[in-house]
Amino acid sequence: MESDTICMGELIRSRKSLKRGQTLYREGEPFRSLYAVRSGFFKSNLQLEDGREQVTGFHMTGELIGMDGIDSGAYTSSATSLEDSEVCEVSYGHFVNLSEDVHCLLPRFHRLMSREILRVHGMMLLLGSMMAEERLAVFLLDLSQRYRINGYSASEFILRMSRDEISSYLGLRLETVSRAFSKLQSDGLIDVHHRQIRIRDISRLKRHHRSG
Amino acid sequence: MESDTICMGELIRSRKSLKRGQTLYREGEPFRSLYAVRSGFFKSNLQLEDGREQVTGFHMTGELIGMDGIDSGAYTSSATSLEDSEVCEVSYGHFVNLSEDVHCLLPRFHRLMSREILRVHGMMLLLGSMMAEERLAVFLLDLSQRYRINGYSASEFILRMSRDEISSYLGLRLETVSRAFSKLQSDGLIDVHHRQIRIRDISRLKRHHRSG
């Protein structure tokens, strides 16, 4: 095997650009690579035979996707870009080989997988025990925090996904999501104009998600 | 570091027995170990400040739990035995060291983490887009399959968990779960007597979960 730096180079070299709406990988395709989002925005979703769809996640810069393919060797979800995006393709085989030599990789990878488990456990809590408005409030707060982490405004941002995609992710119907947006606005917690969101009162929005 | 065999010995030596109702680890405790279930039955659950609880999983022989602690270094869920159980404690530190030498460990571990991600994505689908009876049908089919894998009957088994724990897991109320059990029974799909379950018509139960 070659030197670390070359391998490291290989690892991060293969970039891909995707136009809005393009699919990065599809449910059932053989799993070869993980993808680190460099810029842009993605959704992951599952399909049920009868046509029902479940959006399982939204992913932005700095996040790693494709880990669901490791178990069976085929992706179990599809990933689609919601705006022009760039990813870094990481060959899983290369990664495993490389991590034998480069010590710091493995713990980081494990933490990323663990974090995905946490996230989805949190989604179970949301889907299992929160009401519509609370779900939306938690969703907006989560987005807000992730934008902040990436250096964007935490209080003002543009939704990259449609109401329909939000509704699937939150286990609601499109109309219910729309009503919840309207309610949060009329309560003075947020401003909504189409996909433009402004959080007016973040602490009250957080409290919303306790007291219903 | 000592020889592989000694480490391997260490890795699997530390067994723990738990009586029914005992807690293996609690949300917030520092993360040190993963646990492989050797026998018995566990539940994992999250707590919300306001008292709401979400059961995030049920775990039986052969399954690995505790992976949610890797990211932050503290467990983010609690694990409780639902019957007298035995686990094998696996020090995460030891495991990582050992996996540098013993090649086969890492892929297996990654697959187990990946599998947990799959499982919970599936739960998102269930919680996000299925109705009460369908959720219960899917739950029973999943249990059935896991019992089969472990060499038990797939068509007759005893539930280790209460109606309340099932309802939390399925994002429903206890009463709704009870009604769903009764409905599946009156439809001739299953027999229920308290916690004793018999699946009468597995293929129809599977279809139930398509057509509602």
Add this chain to the structure above:
DNA sequence: CGGCGTTTTGATTTTATTCAAGCGGCGTGG
């Protein structure tokens, strides 16, 4: 300006929750 896709809003129905009561097995103590 007109048409299209997306979103919002309204009225109604369906589904699950809530509240309340009853059942039934099980263990305890008389």
Add this chain to the structure above:
DNA sequence: CCACGCCGCTTGAATAAAATCAAAACGCCG
């Protein structure tokens, strides 16, 4: 051994929440 009370579960009736069906508003693009 039986009666009692408790706990977990089931069932019923009323209520609340979200889904569904339907229509109107809005922004976008040609």
